[in-house]
Amino acid sequence: MGYREDARKIKALADENRLAIMMSLKQKEKCACYLLEELNISQSTLSHHMKLLCDSGLVDYRKEGKWMHYSLSEEGAAAFRKMIDGYIRTGK
Amino acid sequence: MGYREDARKIKALADENRLAIMMSLKQKEKCACYLLEELNISQSTLSHHMKLLCDSGLVDYRKEGKWMHYSLSEEGAAAFRKMIDGYIRTGK
DNA sequence: TCCATACATTTACATTTATCGATACGTGTG
DNA sequence: CACACGTATCGATAAATGTAAATGTATGGA
Helix, strand or coil, X not given: CCCHHHHHHHHHHCCHHHHXXXXXXXXXXXXXXXXXXXXXXXXXXXXXXXXXXXXXXXXXXXXECCEEEEEECHHHHHHHHHHHHHHHCCCC | CCCHHHHHHHHHHCCHHHHHHHHHHHHCCEEHHHHHHHCCCCHHHHHHHHHHHHHHCCEEEEEECXXXXXXXXXXXXXXXXXXXXXXXXXXX
């Protein structure tokens, strides 16, 4: 019936820059200012991308003073994997 | 560096109607005319979606006379899973 | 308290994408 | 060959998305 929510989560990963962010976060937790130096995008654009990734559950955030620290969510990844598998796995 | 190709493949799955198509194909191979009856979209729109899914490698096609038969690709699914895991799996 | 810093939100705009009607293409049938 | 049928492609349009400048908000330091 409603695939909207799943489509929204998948869309969170369906962007070049967000994939680059995920790859960067694989190594370790990073703060927004660090990600901003790695990618060639504006601060507002990065903030937009991080919001989508966090909303999808794939990325966790931790606020420390003025800094936002982002990291991959293992739980989010597990749920994502499971969700994807529900669509691409053959058989019942 | 170049995440464009992966983003394109993920985008193939990032749509409500295409998720519905994948769920339908999970059961068994289906011809386009059958899918057309299941979904509430026009024939040209379905053709567009099927092209994206086939290009991503997630769906195989088989032409039989006038009919196009679509099915999930196990190889495509395996490659997709692996690709996704490369982005969401924590650690190196 | 004033200011600089880090980040989020708003606004506007350009590009991409989903959609459909019309048309073209290919295939089997009479 | 002419036609019907299934599907693909083209052209146009509306909606969604990515982007950045401007502005707002919160935090810490002088």
